[in-house]
Amino acid sequence: MTMAPKLNKAKSIELYRDMVTIRTFEEEVRKMFSAGLAPGLVHLYSGQEAVGVGTCAVLSADDYIASHHRGHGHCIAKGGDITRLFAEIIGRRPGYSLGRGGSMHIHDPETGNLGTNGIVGGSVPLATGAALSAKLRGTGQVAVSFFGDGVLNQGILFESMNMAALWSLPVVFVCENNGYGEFTEIDDVTAGRPYSKRGEAFDIPSGKYDGMDVLVVFDAVSKAVERARKGDGPSFLIFDTYRYSGHSVGDKQEYKDEKERQLWESRDPIQKMAKAMADMKLASKRDLEKMDEEISATVVAAAKEARKMPAPGADDLTRHIYAP
Amino acid sequence: MPPDSNSNIQSDRIITLKAAVLEAMVEEMESDENVILIGEDVGAAGGVFKQTEGLFENFGTGRVIDTPISESAIFGLSVGAAMAGSRPIIEVMFGDFLTLVMDQLVNQAAKVHYMSAGGFNVPLVLRTGIGIGGNLGPQHSQSLHSWLAHIPGLKVVMPSSANDAKGLFKAAVRDNNPVIFMEDRMTYNLVEHVPTGEHVIPLGSAAVKRKGVEITIFAISRAVHTALAAAEILLEEENISTEVVDLRTLAPLDIKTIISSVNKTGRALVLDGGHQSFGITGEIAATIGELTFDYLDAPVMRLAAPDIPVPYGPSLESMMVPSVDQVVAKVLTMFGGSV
Numbered sequence: 169m170t171m172a173p174k175l176n177k178a179k180s181i182e183l184y185r186d187m188v189t190i191r192t193f194e195e196e197v198r199k200m201f202s203a204g205l206a207p208g209l210v211h212l213y214s215g216q217e218a219v220g221v222g223t224c225a226v227l228s229a230d231d232y233i234a235s236h237h238r239g240h241g242h243c244i245a246k247g248g249d250i251t252r253l254f255a256e257i258i259g260r261r262p263g264y265s266l267g268r269g270g271s272m273h274i275h276d277p278e279t280g281n282l283g284t285n286g287i288v289g290g291s292v293p294l295a296t297g298a299a300l301s302a303k304l305r306g307t308g309q310v311a312v313s314f315f316g317d318g319v320l321n322q323g324i325l326f327e328s329m330n331m332a333a334l335w336s337l338p339v340v341f342v343c344e345n346n347g348y349g350e351f352t353e354i355d356d357v358t359a360g361r362p363y364s365k366r367g368e369a370f371d372i373p374s375g376k377y378d379g380m381d382v383l384v385v386f387d388a389v390s391k392a393v394e395r396a397r398k399g400d401g402p403s404f405l406i407f408d409t410y411r412y413s414g415h416s417v418g419d420k421q422e423y424k425d426e427k428e429r430q431l432w433e434s435r436d437p438i439q440k441m442a443k444a445m446a447d448m449k450l451a452s453k454r455d456l457e458k459m460d461e462e463i464s465a466t467v468v469a470a471a472k473e474a475r476k477m478p479a480p481g482a483d484d485l486t487r488h489i490y491a492p
Numbered sequence: 493m494p495p496d497s498n499s500n501i502q503s504d505r506i507i508t509l510k511a512a513v514l515e516a517m518v519e520e521m522e523s524d525e526n527v528i529l530i531g532e533d534v535g536a537a538g539g540v541f542k543q544t545e546g547l548f549e550n551f552g553t554g555r556v557i558d559t560p561i562s563e564s565a566i567f568g569l570s571v572g573a574a575m576a577g578s579r580p581i582i583e584v585m586f587g588d589f590l591t592l593v594m595d596q597l598v599n600q601a602a603k604v605h606y607m608s609a610g611g612f613n614v615p616l617v618l619r620t621g622i623g624i625g626g627n628l629g630p631q632h633s634q635s636l637h638s639w640l641a642h643i644p645g646l647k648v649v650m651p652s653s654a655n656d657a658k659g660l661f662k663a664a665v666r667d668n669n670p671v672i673f674m675e676d677r678m679t680y681n682l683v684e685h686v687p688t689g690e691h692v693i694p695l696g697s698a699a700v701k702r703k704g705v706e707i708t709i710f711a712i713s714r715a716v717h718t719a720l721a722a723a724e725i726l727l728e729e730e731n732i733s734t735e736v737v738d739l740r741t742l743a744p745l746d747i748k749t750i751i752s753s754v755n756k757t758g759r760a761l762v763l764d765g766g767h768q769s770f771g772i773t774g775e776i777a778a779t780i781g782e783l784t785f786d787y788l789d790a791p792v793m794r795l796a797a798p799d800i801p802v803p804y805g806p807s808l809e810s811m812m813v814p815s816v817d818q819v820v821a822k823v824l825t826m827f828g829g830s831v
Contacts, residue, residue, distance in 0.1 A: 232576065266609045275608035282575055283608065287599050293565045294600065297572020304528060304554055304578060311572075324595075327565030334560070488606045489644050491613040491668035 172394050173226060175386060177450050183225055183382050184445060184456070187217040187438050188463045190241040193250055194413075196471040197240065197257055201417045205258045205475065210271045213241035215412035218437035219344050220245040222385025223312055226393045232280045232302075232311035234295035237272045238344075238411070239284030242314055247279040250467060254474035261480040266487070268480065280309075288349075289315060289322030292341070296328040299339035299396075310338045310396045312389075318349035320363050329404065333370040336401035340392040341367065343406040344379060350415045351423050367404025379407025380435045383444060410435075505688065510543050510680040512654040513619075516661035517544070517581065519689070521551055524579060527665060530557040530570055531583030540585060541621065541680060563592040567618065571601045571670075574616045581665065587622035587674060588634045601670040602645030613668045617661070623676035623714055623765055624802050624812050633802035633809075635713075635766040638775075640672050641742040647671040647695055648742040652716035654684035656740060659693030667695060676714035676765065696744035700753065704735035707759035707823055710750065710776055712739045715763045715814065722819035732823065742772055750776065751784050758789035759826050763814055768796035790826040795819060 173179055194212040201210055213220065216238070224233065224245035235242040243253055248264075256263025257271050264274045275283040282298060285291040295313035302309035319325050320343065332339050345363070347354055360366065367374030373395070378384045385407060392403035410432035414421045445451045451459075507515070521527045529535075529547055535558035538545035548556045559566045563584055570580040584590060590597070601614045622635045641648045647669055651657035657675065664671040701716060702723050709719040716738045723734035737753050739746065754760050760780050762773040773794035780792050795814045802812050 234572070264609065264611075265607050268609070269607045273603075273607040275604070275611050277608070277611040282572065282612070283604070285600075287595055290568075290595060290600055293568025293596060294572035294575065296565070297569035297574075298576040299572075300569055301573035301576035301578040304573075305526070309576075311576075324564055324568060327560075327562035328569065330560060330562065331565060331569060488608075488610045490647075491605045491610070491615075 172390055175383070179225065180445055180448070180450050183221055183386065184438070184441050185459060185463060186221040186225070186245050187382060187441065188460055189250070189467060190217045190221065190244050191438060192464050192467040193240060193244060193253070196254070196467055198413070198417055200254070200258055200471065207259050208270050209416050210257060211238040211416050212411070212413040213238050215432070216344055216346060216379065216409045217241055218382035218385050219342065219379045219407045219409055220314070222382040223314070223342055223389045225386055226389045227310065227312065230280055231309050232282055232295060232298040233314060234282040234291035234298070234311065235284040235314045236288070236291060236316055237284065237286055238316065239274065239314070240271065243274050243276065243281055243284065246276070246281050248274070248276050248281065251470040251473050254471050255477050258474060259479060260474060260477035261484065262477050266480045266484045268484065289319040289324045291315065292319060292325050293328045296332050296337060296339050299332065299337040300335065303335070303337055308397060310340065310393050312340045312342055314342050314344060316349070317343060317345040317347070317354040317358070317363075319343070320354070320358055320366060325366070329367065329370045329372060329402070332402040333372050336399060338396035338399070339402045340389065340396055341372075341402060341404045342389070343404070344409055345406055346409050346411040348411070348415070351419070364404065364406050372402050372404045374404040376406045376408065379409030380432070380437045380440060382437055382441050505686065506683045507654055507686050508681050508683050509651065509654040509657045509675065510541065512658040512686045513661050513675065514543060514545065515686070516658045516665070517547065518550065520662055520665040521547070521555060526577060527579045527581065528555050528557065528573070529581045529583070530559060530566060532559055532561055532566075532585055534558060534583050539583070541677070543680070544583070563589050564596055567593040568596040568600065570616050571596055571604070571614055574614045575604065575612045579615045579665065581617045581619060584618060584620040586632050587620045587636055588631050590620060590636055590640070593618070597646070597670070598643050602643050605669065606645060614670050615668045617664045617671045617673050619673045619675070621677045622674045623678055624797065624809060625678045627804055627806055627809055629804040630801040635674070635797070637672075637674055637742055638766050638771040641772060645670065646743060648674070649695060649740065650674045650713040650742065651740065652679060652713050652738050654682060654686050656693060656699070656738070658686050659691045660695065660740060662692045663695050666692070671695070674713065679714050693740070695741045696746055698740055698746035698749040699738045700735060700749070701738045702734065702736040704733040704757060706733045706757055707761065707826065708735040708737055708753040708757045709761045709763055709819065709823075710737050710739060711763040712742065712772070713765060715765050718814060718816055718819055719763055721816045722823065725816065725820050726823055730824065732827065734823070747779060747783070750780065754780050754784050755787045758787055760788070760792045761819070761822055761826065762792065762794050763819060764796040765813065766797060767799050768794060769799050771796055793822055793826055795822050
């Protein structure tokens with residue numbers, strides 16, 4: 169059985185690096201969109217990095233994740249290739265789907281990524297089913313289902329949680345509550361608080377945590393994954409977080425309160441981790457700045473490379489409709 | 493009905509279609525431990541129509557999984573399990589309940605292989621009972637195969653006979669794509685010679701179930717039997733030689749066999765148990781018109797269930813199923829009313 173990773177210096181640096189990579193990646197995506205390079209919809213993960221990074225840092229390479237429409241961060245945190253991610257988002261052939269899926273349809277079998285997803289709640293049973301398969305085949309793998317607060321009101325979540333609890337499946341339900349379902353505040357459309365009661369209804373250990381603190385996320389998910397690996401079944405974790413950008417790029421967010429935005433930005437997960445690392449004497453300010461510069465150079469170079477990549481050819485249109 | 497041309501009769505054993513599918517399931521579960529069965533009452537109860545009897549006892553809870561009544565998640569979990577390496581057979585008790593499965597079927601299962609550029613396969617079989625009969629009313633009598641055949645990425649299989657059912661089911665389980673296997677409940681107890689052991693019929697191969705030279709009736713599932721009965725009457729009473737082609741799978745569709753039959757007979761009637769409008773009868777008629785218009789001696793005709801919810805009471809319900817008499821009458825119009 170896979171050993172749970174320990175939070176040591178190397179792991180702390182990895183958490184920080186991954187969060188900065190995602191933030192930098194999303195800023196490049198924003199630029200690509202503004203430059204007219206991303207032809208479709210993109211939903212940025214900026215602000216929510218701690219949840220994806222703190223969760224995936226607990227997982228092994230062959231564990232599964234299933235993501236959602238705001239999923240670039242999950243793909244990166246699980247070990248995806250940022251050049252191929254950029255390429256997919258701008259519709260280029262070396263992308264994960266040959267440029268045929270875009271931001272909301274990125275699957276990566278190499279990293280156990282069952283895909284970002286365009287249907288709210290659509291990926292929840294995929295993660296749960298991967299967990300069922302892992303359990304039946306005795307592989308020791310765990311699956312994480314990432315979903316947003318909007319899924320709290322989708323029936324498929326309840327059907328999936330019921331079976332996960334009933335059969336003690338090795339799945340962790342990770343709800344990223346960023347406060348908004350598209351343009352609507354989640355509290356305006358959701359009954360039954362705290363929302364963790366939705367998990368408790370199935371006797372699933374459930375809790376609400378600070379999703380702006382990667383160490384809190386890492387700790388909560390570590391316990392849930394350990395429980396899953398031991399065969400004790402699912403957990404339901406709600407992480408309160410915030411998306412800095414709109415629902416998709418181009419959304420001016422006129423529905424958001426400026427004070428609310430400032431409050432959440434003051435709790436920025438990257439700055440918080442930087443401070444924690446300085447406090448723990450794991451890295452100096454200079455070390456972190458150097459790291460930021462390196463990451464920025466890597467991400468910008470990847471974006472540049474992706475921009476040079478070719479579009480798919482006409483023969484790519486009809487590939488992979490059916491598996492051989 | 494003559495035995496399938498692709499099959500090799502190894503014994504004189506005659507079994508029902510229901511037993512043939514069960515036998516296929518047992519054999520595939522024995523040969524591949526990743527094949528699992530999942531659905532409502534498929535385990536301890538042995539299926540509401542006894543169609544999975546004995547599997548639970550043979551394979552246990554790790555292979556045969558009784559579920560809550562949650563069609564969407566039963567199927568959704570199966571898609572995830574298939575992506576992770578299992579090969580689920582999912583039973584959806586009534587084809588009408590496919591409406592509850594649509595997101596996971598259409599948006600997820602059908603597109604995963606394409607979206608992942610071949611990275612993930614979704615090898616699963618969704619088995620469901622369809623068709624009119626038994627006075628089950630508007631929500632338990634539909635045949636929604638045309639909806640599914642419309643979606644790229646899905647395969648749709650509809651056997652008419654026991655022999656085909658076994659061979660097609662085995663092919664479906666071994667296929668690396670989502671396959672919808674639809675059985676008309678009124679065919680469950682039809683009997684036929686079925687080979688023991690290995691017997692696989694490739695998906696996408698139609699079968700000429702009766703040879704003829706003046707008209708072809710294309711049908712699928714239970715409608716094949718209506719076509720065969722009509723063909724017999726047409727020969728005896730009208731001296732019309734009718735070919736009957738059982739499509740067996742809608743997706744992939746065996747266009748080659750369709751066209752070569754029409755090229756020979758010059759007339760085509762398409763028969764189906766689903767509603768007529770926007771259904772497979774129109775699709776096949778259009779395909780014939782596009783590809784072999786010059787060989788036609790008469791317009792392609794259609795006969796299907798009327799565009800009406802399937803009523804409950806026996807007197808009205810029976811009016812929904814295209815009858816042998818209706819087929820004979822329709823064929824006669826294609827010969828100018830007389831030969």
